[in-house]
Amino acid sequence: MRTEVAVIGGGSTGSSILYHxxxxxxxSPLLIERGPAIASGQTSRSTALVRxxxxxxxVARMALLSYRFFRDFGELLPGYTAxxxxxxxxxxxxxxxxxxxxxxxxxxxxxxxxxxFVDMEQVKEIEPxxxxxxFSAVVHEPQMGYAEPSTTAASFAGAARALGARVLTDTTLIxxxxxxxxxxxxxxxxxxxxxxxxxxxGVWSGPIFNSLGVPLPMKxxxxxxxxxxxxxxxxxxxxxxxDFPRSAYFKAEGQNLLFVGSMESExxxxxxxxxxxxxxxxxxxEEIEKYSEWTANAFPIMASKGRYERGYSGxxxxxxxxxxxxxxxxxxxxxxxxxxVGLSGHGFKLSPEFGRLMASLVMDGRFDDYDVSVFRxxxxxxxxxxxxxxxxxxxx
Ligand SMILES: Cc1cc2nc3c(=O)[nH]c(=O)nc-3n(C[C@H](O)[C@H](O)[C@H](O)COP(=O)(O)OP(=O)(O)OC[C@H]3O[C@@H](n4cnc5c(N)ncnc54)[C@H](O)[C@@H]3O)c2cc1C
Numbered sequence: 480m481r482t483e484v485a486v487i488g489g490g491s492t493g494s495s496i497l498y499h500x501x502x503x504x505x506x507s508p509l510l511i512e513r514g515p516a517i518a519s520g521q522t523s524r525s526t527a528l529v530r531x532x533x534x535x536x537x538v539a540r541m542a543l544l545s546y547r548f549f550r551d552f553g554e555l556l557p558g559y560t561a562x563x564x565x566x567x568x569x570x571x572x573x574x575x576x577x578x579x580x581x582x583x584x585x586x587x588x589x590x591x592x593x594x595x596f597v598d599m600e601q602v603k604e605i606e607p608x609x610x611x612x613x614f615s616a617v618v619h620e621p622q623m624g625y626a627e628p629s630t631t632a633a634s635f636a637g638a639a640r641a642l643g644a645r646v647l648t649d650t651t652l653i654x655x656x657x658x659x660x661x662x663x664x665x666x667x668x669x670x671x672x673x674x675x676x677x678x679x680x681g682v683w684s685g686p687i688f689n690s691l692g693v694p695l696p697m698k699x700x701x702x703x704x705x706x707x708x709x710x711x712x713x714x715x716x717x718x719x720x721x722d723f724p725r726s727a728y729f730k731a732e733g734q735n736l737l738f739v740g741s742m743e744s745e746x747x748x749x750x751x752x753x754x755x756x757x758x759x760x761x762x763x764x765e766e767i768e769k770y771s772e773w774t775a776n777a778f779p780i781m782a783s784k785g786r787y788e789r790g791y792s793g794x795x796x797x798x799x800x801x802x803x804x805x806x807x808x809x810x811x812x813x814x815x816x817x818x819x820v821g822l823s824g825h826g827f828k829l830s831p832e833f834g835r836l837m838a839s840l841v842m843d844g845r846f847d848d849y850d851v852s853v854f855r856x857x858x859x860x861x862x863x864x865x866x867x868x869x870x871x872x873x874x875x
Pocket of ligand 1: 487490527679681704
């Protein structure tokens with residue numbers, strides 16, 4: 480099989496890249512996914528929050544453009560859906576983080592992002608059941624919601640197919656070698672010739688980079704999610720809550736569930752690297768106890784009327800500054816092989832922009848809308864890391 484561009488990995492990243500390549504006129508781009516279906520990896524475990532509150536300006540900008548894409552998904556990809564639902568976001572902060580949040584809001588406003596402090600009376604109107612006693616201030620970001628992650632990836636891949644792209648599932652990339660015309664990919668389904676290659680292999684990227692001799696500073700870290708049933712009084716569409724003092728997030732899912740997860744930076748710093756093919760995919764008793772306490776404190780009604788339903792764990796592909804690696808591996812002898820990995824637990828919401836910028840890099844050799852060179856691998860050698868204003872995991 481021959482192709483101009485082979486994209487490896489059919490999660491939200493690879494599927495969006497495939498779609499944007501096909502839409503930009505790349506002739507029959509090919510997606511290679513080792514699982515039985517699109518979104519066989521971490522995308523299917525995502526809580527899929529789509530927010531614009533970031534503190535690294537270029538990431539905030541990517542988040543804003545991606546948010547607009549999710550909002551308009553059905554118009555941009557007629558006949559397909561991301562299952563996007565707008566809920567708004569409340570961010571509760573304390574004295575330790577209020578200053579940096581205040582500074583950050585100015586930057587966000589300049590980018591056109593609606594995110595501002597609201598008084599406690601307004602918070603009560605937006606979410607009457609949230610206990611605000613631990614917060615010195617609360618930010619409201621109305622333009623925030625969540626999507627259905629597997630559906631989003633499948634929609635990107637489906638729309639790409641309709642434009643002539645090809646998708647191979649149950650096919651694993653084993654290795655690649657240079658040819659006169661590009662690369663020969665050795666896969667579990669046979670050889671594939673490609674002029675250019677994009678690696679969007681998430682937490683499974685380690686062995687591929689190793690085989691290429693490219694150092695990859697990425698650690699797969701296990702992140703549990705506990706799911707609670709909400710009582711009658713707490714049902715319906717509600718805002719997501721980021722609780723900075725507790726380093727917790729609460730996502731009111733659908734009609735009556737509450738997904739609870741951690742934004743503790745210690746979790747990313749001190750957790751051992753997980754094996755993506757063998758890790759504890761459940762939630763431990765201690766984790767349930769801790770998340771239940773957070774939940775009962777943030778929403779007192781949950782203490783008496785909420786109930787623990789179930790839980791699961793997924794993996795973040797963390798880099799040292801918790802921002803993606805977007806690069807071409809030409810410095811390592813692989814011109815035309817690019818990567819978009821190391822998304823550090825917040826890559827779903829950015830998938831539309833990932834696709835747009837990578838399609839431009841592949842097809843034009845450049846992307847001019849903003850500077851993506853800040854995401855290059857060499858930043859970890861030169862120490863020019865992307866700096867967040869917050870000390871929380873994933874907030875960036
Ligand atoms: C619990 C949890 C909650 C999250 N919440 C959010 C959130 O609220 N908002 C947000 O923006 N992000 C969130 N994220 C992060 C986000 O989900 C991920 O960054 C994103 O989905 C990763 O997509 P991906 O396509 O890069 O990786 P994946 O979805 O993991 O896709 C990589 C694909 O590559 C395939 N693959 C790997 N190796 C090979 C090979 N050799 N050959 C062929 N195929 C291969 C895999 O099978 C896989 O399907 C969360 C993640 C987790 C785990």
